Amino acid sequence: MSHGADVRGAAGAVVRTETDVIVLGTGAAGLVAALAAVDAGAEVSLFEKSDAVGGTTAISGGTCWIPNHHVGGGIAADSRDQALAYLDSLSHGYIRPDLAAALVDRGPETVAWIEQTTRLAFSVLEGFPDYHPEHPGALRQGGRSLDPGLFPYPALGEWAHRVVRPAKDPHLTLPETSLGGGDGRIPRDTLERRRADDVRGCGAALVGGLLDALLRRGVEPQLSHRARRLLTRDGTVVGVEFETPSGPVSVEAGRGVIIATGGFEWNEELTTAYLRGPMSSPASYPPNTGDGLLMAQAVGASVGMMGEAWWVPTIQVPGDELFDRERAQIVLRERTLPRSIIVNRAGRRFTNEAANYNALGGAFHQFDPASFDYANLPCWLVFDEEYWRRHGFAGYRGAEPPDWVTSAPDIEHLAGALDIEPSQLIETVTRWNALVAAGRDTDFGRGESAYDGWNGDADHRGTPYATLGPLTTGPFHAVELHSGCLGTKGGPRTDVDARVIDNDGAAIQGLYAAGNAMACVTGMVYGGAGGTLGPAITFGYLAGRHAAGRAGTAGRTNAAPAMRAAT
Numbered sequence: 001m002s003h004g005a006d007v008r009g010a011a012g013a014v015v016r017t018e019t020d021v022i023v024l025g026t027g028a029a030g031l032v033a034a035l036a037a038v039d040a041g042a043e044v045s046l047f048e049k050s051d052a053v054g055g056t057t058a059i060s061g062g063t064c065w066i067p068n069h070h071v072g073g074g075i076a077a078d079s080r081d082q083a084l085a086y087l088d089s090l091s092h093g094y095i096r097p098d099l100a101a102a103l104v105d106r107g108p109e110t111v112a113w114i115e116q117t118t119r120l121a122f123s124v125l126e127g128f129p130d131y132h133p134e135h136p137g138a139l140r141q142g143g144r145s146l147d148p149g150l151f152p153y154p155a156l157g158e159w160a161h162r163v164v165r166p167a168k169d170p171h172l173t174l175p176e177t178s179l180g181g182g183d184g185r186i187p188r189d190t191l192e193r194r195r196a197d198d199v200r201g202c203g204a205a206l207v208g209g210l211l212d213a214l215l216r217r218g219v220e221p222q223l224s225h226r227a228r229r230l231l232t233r234d235g236t237v238v239g240v241e242f243e244t245p246s247g248p249v250s251v252e253a254g255r256g257v258i259i260a261t262g263g264f265e266w267n268e269e270l271t272t273a274y275l276r277g278p279m280s281s282p283a284s285y286p287p288n289t290g291d292g293l294l295m296a297q298a299v300g301a302s303v304g305m306m307g308e309a310w311w312v313p314t315i316q317v318p319g320d321e322l323f324d325r326e327r328a329q330i331v332l333r334e335r336t337l338p339r340s341i342i343v344n345r346a347g348r349r350f351t352n353e354a355a356n357y358n359a360l361g362g363a364f365h366q367f368d369p370a371s372f373d374y375a376n377l378p379c380w381l382v383f384d385e386e387y388w389r390r391h392g393f394a395g396y397r398g399a400e401p402p403d404w405v406t407s408a409p410d411i412e413h414l415a416g417a418l419d420i421e422p423s424q425l426i427e428t429v430t431r432w433n434a435l436v437a438a439g440r441d442t443d444f445g446r447g448e449s450a451y452d453g454w455n456g457d458a459d460h461r462g463t464p465y466a467t468l469g470p471l472t473t474g475p476f477h478a479v480e481l482h483s484g485c486l487g488t489k490g491g492p493r494t495d496v497d498a499r500v501i502d503n504d505g506a507a508i509q510g511l512y513a514a515g516n517a518m519a520c521v522t523g524m525v526y527g528g529a530g531g532t533l534g535p536a537i538t539f540g541y542l543a544g545r546h547a548a549g550r551a552g553t554a555g556r557t558n559a560a561p562a563m564r565a566a567t
């Protein structure tokens, strides 16, 4: 059986080929969907819009949040009921119980199947608390976040050079970095060996392991194929029309089409139309422009979670580029470390700076009716010289901070440089220092959650001083934070088999969605580290298996005349 039919045609020509299952997108959701479908016996064609494999997944931490899994013998403290209670406690009516149950019930199976089907072996990210550890059913000591380990890229042959590369060294695993609980240092010879052998960790490992399994089963992603339209016959999705460098191409799918094209965060029209608040700084893969959403809408998909994203504060450093544009660097550790606060243009703190990044998005979207403006945008992370000397900032170190950091000898002049009323910023810093001295942030509760200290000062982990520290030593420094995201959450709504549903709740035959392209299964919440990839791989798996099991129409060559391109 040949997988991934050759669909290249002469310039301008439309070439029709056939397969069982078409998968659109090569992030975690698409790769898992393709692997699940081929593993279930289907002929699979996998298409990618860009000229590289992996999407945002390849530049991510690769961590997958899967409750009640069996990795390493499982987590004694976890159970189905606990995981469901946790999600329910964070739902605000947005999490559908049937989808939450599908995630919790099928996630462990997905991980076990990935371990059987690929060369990946997951391990628990020890100690990483769920992101809302004080909620019912949460695991304060962690256990649900899984790391995919390392993957040797030479196993991919020439495909090793066609995987999206992250901005930073891809040769560490997340647990080895400060974000994953490590100290960011591994023995020099270990690192050099990994570099020489091109052994990669984090999202690069996840993508590498999945791609390797697909290549070994004869499925080669077809790059530079941008899906543009779904082809339908009598309401059933039966194929896809692509835009390629050599012209339009149509491919028929006898059993199903799986949309795994990521979110719409790079499409300004869509983000303006749908997102609940400002989002100026996506940190994801730029080809994610919502093509899957638009295609699904055109065939009658009902959509959900359109206002939401995986929010994250970011900074943009002049000259630091990724994908030919200024990189949005996510800010986790920097705002958690002691001796730092975040202030708005009124010079006031407005949130627990150490809260999880997704929840912090809500603070950025706070709207002030009196001024008819967003109260907390712009905002700045302010830190003192002692912070700079101990930790540097965002990977930068030296005698003085770089010139994109605003510095001043005292708080008054820093306020002036930021156009903030000096007396207010002085009052804020004075109050903050008094709260730190008393050992408790009674204003916003920073340091009270088991999560807050995780990315803070490791020497004080487990105490509020992992994140509480005074701003006393000048000069003082400030960097503007932006409202960013890791991807949007809105998209076609699905059932528990990842089948896209219409406005009546009926499945659109032949159409599936997974990952950030689907209406998010976990509502507004980011359950814990890996909270986006856990659902993405689970619903990719469900989509692939279900599509492969559909009664096929492949092999019928008379389909074309009756096919209708949905525009």
Ligand SMILES: Cc1cc2nc3c(=O)[nH]c(=O)nc-3n(C[C@H](O)[C@H](O)[C@H](O)COP(=O)(O)OP(=O)(O)OC[C@H]3O[C@@H](n4cnc5c(N)ncnc54)[C@H](O)[C@@H]3O)c2cc1C
Binding pocket: 024, 025, 026, 027, 028, 029, 030, 047, 048, 049, 050, 053, 054, 055, 056, 057, 058, 059, 060, 061, 062, 063, 064, 065, 225, 226, 227, 228, 260, 261, 262, 263, 283, 284, 285, 287, 288, 289, 290, 291, 292, 310, 330, 486, 487, 514, 515, 516, 517, 529, 530, 531, 532, 533, 534, 536
């Ligand atoms: C720095 C960083 C770290 C992160 N770390 C983590 C983490 O550790 N754990 C976690 O859970 N989440 C993490 N995330 C978020 C996570 O990476 C994403 O939510 C996840 O990768 C989304 O997977 P996906 O498969 O839905 O989309 P993607 O991985 O973005 O893949 C979508 C693919 O579809 C392709 N595509 C788009 N349109 C079309 C089209 N029309 N036709 C064909 N192909 C198309 C795109 O080019 C892309 O390759 C992180 C994000 C960032 C930026």
